[in-house]
Amino acid sequence: MLSFKGIHVxxxxxxxxxxxxxxxxxxxxxxxSITNRALVCAxxxxxxxxxxxxxxxxxxxxxxxxxGVLGVESEGQLETGEIQISGTGGRFTSGDHRLEVANSxxxxxxxxxxxxxGSGCITIDGIPxxxxxxxxxxxxxxxxxxxxxxxxxxxxxxxxxxxxxxQGGSTSVDGSLSSQFASGLLLAAPLARNxxxxxxxxxxxxxxxxxxxxxxxxxFGVSVTGNIREGYSIPAxxxxxxxxxxxxxxxxxxxxxxxxxxxxxxxxxxxxLGLNSIQGDIRFAECLSEMGCEVDIGQSQxxxxxxxxxGIDVDMNDISDTAQTLxxxxxxxxxxxxxxxxGHNRLKETDRxxxxxxxxxxxxxxxxxxxxxxxxxxxxxxxxxxxxYDDHRMAMSLALAGLKIEGVVxxxxxxxxxxxxxxxxxxxxxxxxxxxxxxGGGS
Numbered sequence: 001m002l003s004f005k006g007i008h009v010x011x012x013x014x015x016x017x018x019x020x021x022x023x024x025x026x027x028x029x030x031x032x033s034i035t036n037r038a039l040v041c042a043x044x045x046x047x048x049x050x051x052x053x054x055x056x057x058x059x060x061x062x063x064x065x066x067x068g069v070l071g072v073e074s075e076g077q078l079e080t081g082e083i084q085i086s087g088t089g090g091r092f093t094s095g096d097h098r099l100e101v102a103n104s105x106x107x108x109x110x111x112x113x114x115x116x117x118g119s120g121c122i123t124i125d126g127i128p129x130x131x132x133x134x135x136x137x138x139x140x141x142x143x144x145x146x147x148x149x150x151x152x153x154x155x156x157x158x159x160x161x162x163x164x165x166x167q168g169g170s171t172s173v174d175g176s177l178s179s180q181f182a183s184g185l186l187l188a189a190p191l192a193r194n195x196x197x198x199x200x201x202x203x204x205x206x207x208x209x210x211x212x213x214x215x216x217x218x219x220f221g222v223s224v225t226g227n228i229r230e231g232y233s234i235p236a237x238x239x240x241x242x243x244x245x246x247x248x249x250x251x252x253x254x255x256x257x258x259x260x261x262x263x264x265x266x267x268x269x270x271x272x273l274g275l276n277s278i279q280g281d282i283r284f285a286e287c288l289s290e291m292g293c294e295v296d297i298g299q300s301q302x303x304x305x306x307x308x309x310x311g312i313d314v315d316m317n318d319i320s321d322t323a324q325t326l327x328x329x330x331x332x333x334x335x336x337x338x339x340x341x342x343g344h345n346r347l348k349e350t351d352r353x354x355x356x357x358x359x360x361x362x363x364x365x366x367x368x369x370x371x372x373x374x375x376x377x378x379x380x381x382x383x384x385x386x387x388x389y390d391d392h393r394m395a396m397s398l399a400l401a402g403l404k405i406e407g408v409v410x411x412x413x414x415x416x417x418x419x420x421x422x423x424x425x426x427x428x429x430x431x432x433x434x435x436x437x438x439x440g441g442g443s
Contacts, residue, residue, distance in 0.1 A: 013413035015402025019432040021266030030055040031250040032419045036063045036106045038245050040187050041220040043072040045087035047242035054081045058418045062104040069097050090191035092118035099124045113184035116147050117191050118163040125158035137174035138181040144171040168194030168236050175204035183213040189234035190222040199231040205344045208280020215278045251281035255322040256396050262293050262308040262329050264403045269303045284322040311337035320345050324397035330376040331365045343372035350389035359386045383407025392418040
């Protein structure tokens with residue numbers, strides 16, 4: 001039996017329908033994206049940094065544990081959201097190391113660049129799915145800087161680095177599969193021997209995440225100039241400065257709660273996110289406005305009221321992690337919803353286009369799959385047991401359908417540990433839904 005911070009479930013989780021229109025305020029847990037960037041910056045600083053609002057999840061633990069193998073010391077517990085990091089200034093423990101990162105893409109891709117700053121043979125590996133997630137564009141970019149680095153024959157992990165510091169210079173990275181390749185290079189660049197000039201080739205995806213990277217870097221005192229269109233220039237050598245850094249709530253996690261009134265009616269306010277946020281996924285609220293919800297975005301809060309009424313045609317390239325959430329809402333509105341330009345979602349924890357289409361059809365939706373997106377209309381929604389494919393976002397988004405449809409069961413709910421272990425508890429708390437016993441399992 002699995003435990004999610006007070007809620008015990010078996011290998012299946014039966015979602016309870018919402019008891020009526022909602023009216024609540026919630027502050028989601030800290031951003032995974034910001035947490036892992038802040039952990040890296042703190043590890044590279046020369047001195048002690050104190051991080052608050054830290055997300056406790058499998059992904060953030062993978063990052064913290066991997067940094068520990070490299071000699072970065074920490075105090076505090078992820079569970080408390082307060083961590084103290086004693087940075088090494090990039091002077092990692094020399095020697096041969098093996099970093100196991102599970103299925104954490106940020107840890108794999110960030111540390112494939114950052115570990116180059118050390119000295120010795122460093123192997124970075126993960127679970128079988130990680131060995132199917134591309135990393136060759138980053139490996140090629142690092143080779144262009146003179147790094148002795150190798151990956152699997154399929155262009156995926158494991159990654160093996162014969163580290164001897166990062167020289168700097170000019171390189172280009174293909175940004176059409178993931179922005180995390182460029183983020184990893186940016187994070188390592190200030191501690192190179194010479195200035196790094198970085199260009200992104202191809203149609204860059206998830207560009208707002210590069211803004212998160214540069215904003216966190218600047219908070220730790222380093223200089224970054226340029227942008228995704230014109231390229232970046234990072235003077236080196238620089239020093240990351242230790243600091244006290246507060247991590248804002250996760251905007252992608254917020255999307256699940258913003259979707260609740262769109263499906264079940266009522267009003268929700270997300271505290272801690274708004275116009276001041278450095279996360280691009282707050283634009284999800286604008287999608288809800290186009291669908292007919294009333295949306296108010298303030299400096300540090302977002303309020304969504306009323307049900308979504310009509311489908312939309314939307315390019316979600318920059319906010320692709322929220323595409324699954326929007327797709328579930330599309331099951332309950334009039335007309336057709338078209339989600340475009342998210343082809344890179346096929347290469348995430350699972351194929352978030354093909355597998356999502358399968359599960360939406362299982363729930364009764366009419367779904368056409370395209371190369372880079374989905375076309376969805378309501379059909380006749382009905383009960384079903386849906387698969388998650390060991391993908392946290394599949395579990396969290398598909399659970400929202402159960403607020404409206406009786407008898408929705410989530411298989412393998414434990415995958416939410418990757419980014420939001422307390423999700424089901426929070427979902428029940430804000431909707432008033434009483435969860436029925438899971439099929440074939442306990443309560």
